[in-house]
Amino acid sequence: MTPDFWIYFTILLVSSGYGIFHFREMPAWLKTLTLICILTFSTEVLARVLSYTIRNSSPPYHIHVILCYLLQCYVYTKLYKNIGFIRNYAIVTAIILCIFSLTNSIFIQRPLTFPSYAILLASIFTLILILSSFVLMLRSPGERPLLAEASFWFNTANLVLYTTSFLYFAFYNILIASGGIPDVYESVIAVFTILAYTFYGISLYLGNKKTPSHDNQPGK
Amino acid sequence: MTINLENKELLIAMIAGSIVFLILAGFIIYFMFLYRQKQLLHANEQKRLEAQYQEAVMESRMEIQTQILQHVSSEIHDNLGQIASLINIHLHTFPPPENPQAEAKLQESRELLRRLTRDMRQLSQSLNTEHLSEKGFFRALEEESERIARTGIVSVHLNLPAPVPQLDKNIEVFLFRISQEILNNMLKHAQATEIHIDLELQPEHLAISFRDNGIGFNPDLALQEGAARRRSGLRNLQKRCEWIHAGLEIESAPGEGSRFILKLPL
Numbered sequence: 001m002t003p004d005f006w007i008y009f010t011i012l013l014v015s016s017g018y019g020i021f022h023f024r025e026m027p028a029w030l031k032t033l034t035l036i037c038i039l040t041f042s043t044e045v046l047a048r049v050l051s052y053t054i055r056n057s058s059p060p061y062h063i064h065v066i067l068c069y070l071l072q073c074y075v076y077t078k079l080y081k082n083i084g085f086i087r088n089y090a091i092v093t094a095i096i097l098c099i100f101s102l103t104n105s106i107f108i109q110r111p112l113t114f115p116s117y118a119i120l121l122a123s124i125f126t127l128i129l130i131l132s133s134f135v136l137m138l139r140s141p142g143e144r145p146l147l148a149e150a151s152f153w154f155n156t157a158n159l160v161l162y163t164t165s166f167l168y169f170a171f172y173n174i175l176i177a178s179g180g181i182p183d184v185y186e187s188v189i190a191v192f193t194i195l196a197y198t199f200y201g202i203s204l205y206l207g208n209k210k211t212p213s214h215d216n217q218p219g220k
Numbered sequence: 221m222t223i224n225l226e227n228k229e230l231l232i233a234m235i236a237g238s239i240v241f242l243i244l245a246g247f248i249i250y251f252m253f254l255y256r257q258k259q260l261l262h263a264n265e266q267k268r269l270e271a272q273y274q275e276a277v278m279e280s281r282m283e284i285q286t287q288i289l290q291h292v293s294s295e296i297h298d299n300l301g302q303i304a305s306l307i308n309i310h311l312h313t314f315p316p317p318e319n320p321q322a323e324a325k326l327q328e329s330r331e332l333l334r335r336l337t338r339d340m341r342q343l344s345q346s347l348n349t350e351h352l353s354e355k356g357f358f359r360a361l362e363e364e365s366e367r368i369a370r371t372g373i374v375s376v377h378l379n380l381p382a383p384v385p386q387l388d389k390n391i392e393v394f395l396f397r398i399s400q401e402i403l404n405n406m407l408k409h410a411q412a413t414e415i416h417i418d419l420e421l422q423p424e425h426l427a428i429s430f431r432d433n434g435i436g437f438n439p440d441l442a443l444q445e446g447a448a449r450r451r452s453g454l455r456n457l458q459k460r461c462e463w464i465h466a467g468l469e470i471e472s473a474p475g476e477g478s479r480f481i482l483k484l485p486l
Contacts, residue, residue, distance in 0.1 A: 138251075145260075159244065171236070
């Protein structure tokens with residue numbers, strides 16, 4: 001395992017730990033964000049264990065992609081309680097993704113194959129949610145500076161993470177065909193993933209602060 | 221040939237990736253800039269709505285006050301005035317007393333009643349907004365000063381500018397109500413023996429100064445206490461002045477009297 005993986009692992013652990021420690025005081029959406037961090041951490045641990053035992057790390061990602069998207073949808077519906085579009089979009093895309101992922105795992109990319117198609121679809125769906133969220137933030141700006149808003153950090157983290165995922169899996173076949181994924185590409189992806197989970201951590205920290213926030217207002 | 225093609229695809233993938241990441245960073249920076257702009261716009265809009273709300277509240281309060289004053293004015297004129305007239309008739313139908321002392325008492329009662337009727341009429345007029353706008357601010361202020369002076373509690377010195385300026389009827393009513401409030405406050409709280417009202421016509425504004433020789437007060441403290449109790453005559457005065465875009469300066473200190481300077485832009 002490379003140093004960048006250990007950094008990623010540590011940040012995941014710290015973010016999850018912080019979330020667990022302050023779980024009771026957090027609003028619902030931050031509790032869900034904590035669950036996302038714990039889920040990712042567990043998936044990564046399980047994947048590493050399986051890669052040593054059965055020499056294949058793909059199976060946990062088949063479950064992770066579905067659960068993670070469902071949790072993301074839950075976060076956005078909690079963040080924008082009064083926005084019907086977000087709720088309807090989340091329900092419809094969650095159903096589509098579940099059906100597609102299950103079909104993909106059974107017939108196309110079986111459990112021992114990495115579920116790149118499902119992740120690609122989840123990335124596209126999530127990117128639309130993220131962009132909608134940015135638009136909604138612009139429609140009703142809070143009084144606090146943007147950098148003090150937990151929802152901004154969460155959205156930015158998602159934007160970085162899912163754009164990275166999208167690009168990675170959009171070029172996955174080309175890269176594999178050209179003789180494997182080059183180290184420089186892997187490193188860039190790792191840096192952005194580390195960045196994204198750091199932003200998740202910042203979001204958890206800011207959202208948990210006792211000061212009244214734009215993110216914690218009802219209906220937001 | 222195959223290797224070249226694969227390298228080319230890889231290069232394209234890398235370049236595309238870099239471009240997308242640059243766009244990502246640009247997007248976040250642009251979003252931050254846009255958000256800041258929206259925040260400023262939103263804050264301005266909120267301020268505007270707050271001012272609009274305050275104006276609406278002020279307007280309805282003024283309307284309610286006008287209606288109450290109108291009602292009190294009619295009651296004084298129609299009801300109390302009628303009773304005073306009846307008493308006057310009764311006094312005149314009294315047979316002339318033979319006792320000179322009783323005659324003097326009767327004359328004194330008639331005189332007192334005459335003064336009471338006059339004061340009631342003037343009070344009724346000063347409360348009646350329609351009458352007030354017909355008469356005009358300067359004439360109404362003159363009468364108000366005379367009315368207060370007649371109470372004997374304070375002496376009032378009024379100094380009007382030679383040519384009185386023409387003001388909007390609504391503003392005149394507001395100015396008069398503000399003046400009444402200041403004068404009433406002086407009567408109620410200042411324990412003053414003298415009140416000076418000076419009106420000065422400047423090229424850009426009309427300055428009205430109300431000065432008393434009373435016990436004075438701390439204006440900041442009075443405003444703070446009023447705000448804490450959610451009612452403040454001073455704050456009301458300031459609001460009313462804001463409503464007609466006039467400035468209000470309050471100069472006072474304990475033991476040094478007080479001075480209210482109202483500046484109305486012309």
